[in-house]
Amino acid sequence: MAKGALPPVERLERIDRFAKLGLLLCALWPVLASPAAIPPLPVPAFAPYPGVRVEEYVIAGDTEDQIDQSLRGSPIRNQVVPSEQAIAATWLEPEWHWSRAVDAQGRCKPVDIEVTLTTRVMLPRLLDAPAAIAANWRVFRTSVEEHEAGHLRIGFDGKARVAAALAASDCLLAELNARLTWHQVEREQAAFDASECHADIETGYATEASCVPYDAAARSR
Numbered sequence: 001m002a003k004g005a006l007p008p009v010e011r012l013e014r015i016d017r018f019a020k021l022g023l024l025l026c027a028l029w030p031v032l033a034s035p036a037a038i039p040p041l042p043v044p045a046f047a048p049y050p051g052v053r054v055e056e057y058v059i060a061g062d063t064e065d066q067i068d069q070s071l072r073g074s075p076i077r078n079q080v081v082p083s084e085q086a087i088a089a090t091w092l093e094p095e096w097h098w099s100r101a102v103d104a105q106g107r108c109k110p111v112d113i114e115v116t117l118t119t120r121v122m123l124p125r126l127l128d129a130p131a132a133i134a135a136n137w138r139v140f141r142t143s144v145e146e147h148e149a150g151h152l153r154i155g156f157d158g159k160a161r162v163a164a165a166l167a168a169s170d171c172l173l174a175e176l177n178a179r180l181t182w183h184q185v186e187r188e189q190a191a192f193d194a195s196e197c198h199a200d201i202e203t204g205y206a207t208e209a210s211c212v213p214y215d216a217a218a219r220s221r
């Protein structure tokens, strides 16, 4: 973003706080509430990834404080630790199928390999954003979209790697290798979150020092 296009400092800091909350713990979590009954906004960052189902939950507020409060009502909860909350989430469910065939050397090899990836992303939607905060909201929402797109990138890359692992295996080890490959993908998702932001899990907010990409913007002025 060009520097001249940045919002005022105090607004940016608030948006940064949103982002820190939003980028925390956001992968692979279930949503307990129903999605909003309005068509979701198109997300350009998801364009490289076919079939992504986008859902939104509606938040409201006329001021950034109210929006901040509304985001805290996010329906996204960690199924294992319900007190942990996120304001955006990406779910990736891989499935693979293959058949057995005996090759020229007499080995059993997987053939007709098919790997599918069911994807779902939940994002916050602010309806009728007041003019005073609309631009800041767009910056925030875009940053969340781009973060979730990072999870999709890792997931779709992982889908291809699962297919390759199956193709490289014999029948006996095919399932094991596919599962190990996807477990590695999940570790990469966690590392991606750790590199993007920086969780102070107890409070739900990242600490200043731990959130480099956003703090760098704040420190630059």
Ligand SMILES: [Zn+2]
Pocket: 023, 024, 025, 026, 027, 147, 151, 192, 193
């Ligand atoms: Zn994340």
